[in-house]
Amino acid sequence: xxxxxxxxxxxxxxxxxxxxxxxxxxxYERLEKMDKKREAVLVWALFAALVFGVVTATGTLxxxxxxxxxxxxxxxxxxxxxxxxxxxxCLRDTISFDLTLRFRPLYYINRILMAYVFGINLTAMSVVKxxxxxxxxxxxxxxxRQMKCNMVYAALFSxxxxxxxxxxxxxxxxxxxxxxxxMFAVGFYxxxxxxxxxxxxxxxxxxxxxxxxxxxxxxxxxxLPFVGLYILYDGMRGKRVTMKHLWExxxxxxxxxxxxxxxxxxxxxxxxxxVGTNNYSYVGLDESVTxxxxxxxxxxxxxxxxxxxxxxxxxxxxxxxxxxxxxxxxGWEILLAAAIIVPQCVTYSKTALEERYILPCVLxxxxxxxxxxxxxxxxxxxxxxxxxxxxxxMLAAHGRVTLRxxxxxxxxxxxxxxxxxxxxxxxxxxxxxxxxxxxxxGEGNKTMYHWFRIxxxxxxxxxxxxxxxxxRSYGPREDEKADLADMDVVxxxxxxxxxxxxxxxxxxxxxxxEKCGTITMYVRNAKSTSKDAPP
Numbered sequence: 001x002x003x004x005x006x007x008x009x010x011x012x013x014x015x016x017x018x019x020x021x022x023x024x025x026x027x028y029e030r031l032e033k034m035d036k037k038r039e040a041v042l043v044w045a046l047f048a049a050l051v052f053g054v055v056t057a058t059g060t061l062x063x064x065x066x067x068x069x070x071x072x073x074x075x076x077x078x079x080x081x082x083x084x085x086x087x088x089x090c091l092r093d094t095i096s097f098d099l100t101l102r103f104r105p106l107y108y109i110n111r112i113l114m115a116y117v118f119g120i121n122l123t124a125m126s127v128v129k130x131x132x133x134x135x136x137x138x139x140x141x142x143x144x145r146q147m148k149c150n151m152v153y154a155a156l157f158s159x160x161x162x163x164x165x166x167x168x169x170x171x172x173x174x175x176x177x178x179x180x181x182x183m184f185a186v187g188f189y190x191x192x193x194x195x196x197x198x199x200x201x202x203x204x205x206x207x208x209x210x211x212x213x214x215x216x217x218x219x220x221x222x223x224l225p226f227v228g229l230y231i232l233y234d235g236m237r238g239k240r241v242t243m244k245h246l247w248e249x250x251x252x253x254x255x256x257x258x259x260x261x262x263x264x265x266x267x268x269x270x271x272x273x274x275v276g277t278n279n280y281s282y283v284g285l286d287e288s289v290t291x292x293x294x295x296x297x298x299x300x301x302x303x304x305x306x307x308x309x310x311x312x313x314x315x316x317x318x319x320x321x322x323x324x325x326x327x328x329x330x331g332w333e334i335l336l337a338a339a340i341i342v343p344q345c346v347t348y349s350k351t352a353l354e355e356r357y358i359l360p361c362v363l364x365x366x367x368x369x370x371x372x373x374x375x376x377x378x379x380x381x382x383x384x385x386x387x388x389x390x391x392x393x394m395l396a397a398h399g400r401v402t403l404r405x406x407x408x409x410x411x412x413x414x415x416x417x418x419x420x421x422x423x424x425x426x427x428x429x430x431x432x433x434x435x436x437x438x439x440x441x442g443e444g445n446k447t448m449y450h451w452f453r454i455x456x457x458x459x460x461x462x463x464x465x466x467x468x469x470x471x472r473s474y475g476p477r478e479d480e481k482a483d484l485a486d487m488d489v490v491x492x493x494x495x496x497x498x499x500x501x502x503x504x505x506x507x508x509x510x511x512x513x514e515k516c517g518t519i520t521m522y523v524r525n526a527k528s529t530s531k532d533a534p535p
Contacts, residue, residue: 031151039151047137047158051130051170058406060171061126063413065420065451067444067499069174070122074450076115082453087116103267103275106215107176120454125173132178133170137162139185144371146192153374156391160366164398165305166358171409176217177359183213184223184360191227194256195234207259214267221271222343223360224264228257229339233332289350301352308401309365312394316369319379319387326378333372340364412497415517420451422514422521423489428457433482435470437463437492437504444499448491449474461487463504490522 034042055061065071076094079085085093094108118124137158144154161181162170169178187209194202214221235249250257271277302310320327341364344353353361370391373379379387423434434452438444445462452460453475461482462473471481484506493500497518511522 034151043141043155044134044138046155047134047141051133051137054167054402054406055126055130055171058403059410059414060406061130062123063171063410064122064417065447066172066409066413067416067438067441067447069172069443071443071447071450072111073115073120073122073125073173074447074454076112077120078450078453080116087112099275101275102218103271104176104215104217106212107179107217110179110216120451122173126171129173129178130170132182133162136178136182136185139182139189143185143189143192146189146196147371149371149374153370156374156395157366157370159395160370160391160398161359161362163395163402164308164358164362165355165401165405166362167398167402168405168409169356169359170402171406172356175356177356180213180216180220181359181363183209183216184220184363187213188227191230195231203256207256207263210260211263214263218271219344219347219357220360221264221267222347223340223363224260225343226336226339228260229336231257233336236332294349297350297352301354305354305358306352308394308397309362312390313365313369316373316387316390319383319390320373320376322383323376323378326376330372330376333368337364337368337372340367408498412518415497415519416447418516419491419519419521422516423491424452424455424457426489426523427459428455431459432488433459433461433486435461435463435484435487435490437490437506438499439464440501441499444493445473463490463506465502465504468505488524492520492522494518494520 052061065074076090079090080087091109091112094112095105098104098108114125114128140158140161141154144157145151149157166177169175169181187206190202190206190209193199194206210224210227214224231253232246232249235252236245239245341361344361344364348357351357373387374391426432427434434448436445436448438448439462448460448462452458458475460472461470463470464473469481470484470487472478490506490508490511492504494515500518508522511524514521514523
């Protein structure tokens with residue numbers, strides 16, 4: 001039939017699609033021909049340039065304290081220098097106390113050793129944190145390669161897991177997820193190596209990595225059943241699911257499965273019957289929370305931190321559903337993805353998934369939509385192009401999120417550092433007093449207490465809005481109260497800071513406001529510095 005002017009030429013359009021696919025295929029083939037040493041250099045250089053480029057260009061690497069978890073570094077130095085606690089005493093006391101609340105002993109061992117080695121040099125600690133992310137990205141990449149993905153799909157898998165709102169773990173020094181995702185990736189890589197080579201040393205390294213992962217943060221313990229399930233999946237390839245075949249798969253890998261099972265059961269029993277679950281406010285179902293509140297919480301998450309996974313996940317799911325008959329054969333793969341996603345969603349049922357808590361749940365998402373989806377043979381032609389475009393657009397959206405969050409984090413840290421240094425310059429060597437108004441963020445007040453103590457100043461007081469009083473709150477004179485008239489510098493959040501929640505009910509008319517980014521300082525006017533002067 002002759003082509004009608006003004007109408008789309010289907011043959012030409014099909015030809016363009018085929019040429020595009022041929023070019024993409026050509027790129028894949030050239031990459032796959034690269035030898036392993038060159039591939040390794042390329043991969044490590046790419047991920048190192050990405051991570052260190054982001055944390056350096058945005059300024060997170062040198063942004064200092066943030067009035068959150070990093071106050072603990074100042075506390076440890078305070079204990080070891082001013083209170084003269086030994087390293088062992090510091091480790092013993094901190095871990096013993098934490099085990100009454102949580103089960104994460106390796107987390108505090110790591111943090112205290114970091115403080116012992118680096119002091120309060122948070123830049124050095126940030127370099128270590130960024131290096132963890134590079135290792136995690138590279139290990140995830142090689143996991144995908146072991147699962148027969150080409151270089152492009154492997155990079156997509158790694159970046160899908162690590163780029164997005166969860167990228168906060170690239171620069172925040174408190175979250176445990178950066179270390180844990182690194183250890184999971186290392187453990188899973190060596191598991192895959194063991195399954196393909198049968199070399200026992202790989203199994204030993206894998207178990208060791210999974211064990212270290214499990215004692216760093218509790219939700220990662222819930223990845224251990226996925227590990228066992230994956231071993232069964234590998235042993236059942238090409239076989240019908242029967243009790244006989246399942247038993248054969250179990251028997252063949254029994255020592256490994258038993259070891260992982262013992263670790264999982266032991267740690268869960270410790271949490272349930274020794275540590276207790278009362279301090280896990282985000283865990284499980286709560287009778288005081290209604291069904292509508294659960295729904296609202298997850299709806300909010302789906303419209304915020306999870307929005308790109310939801311939107312593109314729906315689109316990619318619809319594309320795969322056009323291959324319904326072939327998709328029904330992916331039962332094992334769907335089960336594996338669910339083994340990661342469902343336990344995490346149940347764990348965070350009351351708070352939903354946001355920021356760093358998206359890890360490790362996103363592993364299940366990336367496993368199915370990247371590892372399984374990209375290798376799904378029926379997916380072809382325009383639908384494959386659309387599918388790949390969804391993955392790339394989702395990654396681009398998350399890349400934008402990463403840069404935005406990094407810039408805010410750096411800005412906030414620079415604001416806090418400016419406040420700390422400016423306040424110290426005003427009061428050091430004098431009898432002037434500082435009022436910290438960061439409550440209800442106790443971590444902010446604790447940062448003020450320990451940071452000023454290790455800099456030779458110990459006259460920080462704290463405002464309690466609910467009680468409407470000023471007291472020391474910490475240290476040997478924690479019950480000592482004071483009046484606003486005794487204060488020379490007042491510091492608080494302003495509305496640029498995400499921790500801001502109210503304006504303290506204080507009369508600051510005798511103070512001059514000095515804005516430090518997300519923090520505001522109020523410095524007493526010179527005419528009012530003499531406390532004994534008549535009104």
